[in-house]
Amino acid sequence: MNQASLYAEQGLQLDNQLCFKLYAASRAVIRAYKPMLDELGLTYPQYLAMLVLWEWQQQPPTLPTIKALGQRLLLDSGTLTPLLKRLELQGLLQRKRSTRDEREVHLALTPAGCALREQVLPLKRQLLCESGVDEDALGALRSQVGVLLDQFMRLNH
Numbered sequence: 742m743n744q745a746s747l748y749a750e751q752g753l754q755l756d757n758q759l760c761f762k763l764y765a766a767s768r769a770v771i772r773a774y775k776p777m778l779d780e781l782g783l784t785y786p787q788y789l790a791m792l793v794l795w796e797w798q799q800q801p802p803t804l805p806t807i808k809a810l811g812q813r814l815l816l817d818s819g820t821l822t823p824l825l826k827r828l829e830l831q832g833l834l835q836r837k838r839s840t841r842d843e844r845e846v847h848l849a850l851t852p853a854g855c856a857l858r859e860q861v862l863p864l865k866r867q868l869l870c871e872s873g874v875d876e877d878a879l880g881a882l883r884s885q886v887g888v889l890l891d892q893f894m895r896l897n898h
Contacts, residue, residue, distance in 0.1 A: 763886070773872060777864040781857060782831060786824055789814055794834060794850050795858045807836070807846045815894075833857060 755761055771785045778788055793813050797805050811821050825848070828834045833854035839845035869876065 773868060777861075777868055780864065781860060784824075786816075786820075787828055790821070790824060790828065791833065791854070791857065791861075794848060794854065797848075798850060798855065798858075804845065805848050806839075807848065810848060828854075 751757055774785060774788070778785060781788070783791065790810060793810055794805075802809050807818055807821055807825065810816075810825075811818055814821070825834065825836060829836055831853075832851055835849045835851060837847045837849070839847055
């Protein structure tokens with residue numbers, strides 16, 4: 742087997758696939774979050790939505806809509822709507838149709854949704870401590886994956 746064929750063959754091995762490593766790491770992280778999220782009564786996608794809504798409490802967007810949330814989370818409204826309905830049933834957020842444009846649905850945290858943020862902080866610290874992950878290394882990895890995500894997002898648009 743020549744060098745080019747050997748390189749091509751190695752390129753098809755599972756352990757050489759960045760996409761697989763990202764996929765497996767994502768699943769492992771979500772599994773690690775599961776006990777914390779179970780304690781909070783949230784699924785991982787609901788947690789991500791709550792993170793954005795908590796951010797919006799600090800710095801509100803021009804329009805806190807389902808569309809804006811979908812853009813921030815890279816999710817479509819068909820995925821978000823049932824997730825948001827469940828959060829509303831849990832009393833964590835309110836959805837209101839815009840009086841200006843009934844196609845727009847605005848989102849707002851309830852007092853319970855705001856209070857949940859305070860429960861997350863110690864649980865998140867505990868998760869980081871238990872994982873033993875170096876926070877500096879985690880920050881560097883997050884930056885690298887962010888660059889990769891941006892590059893692939895440009896490819897897809």
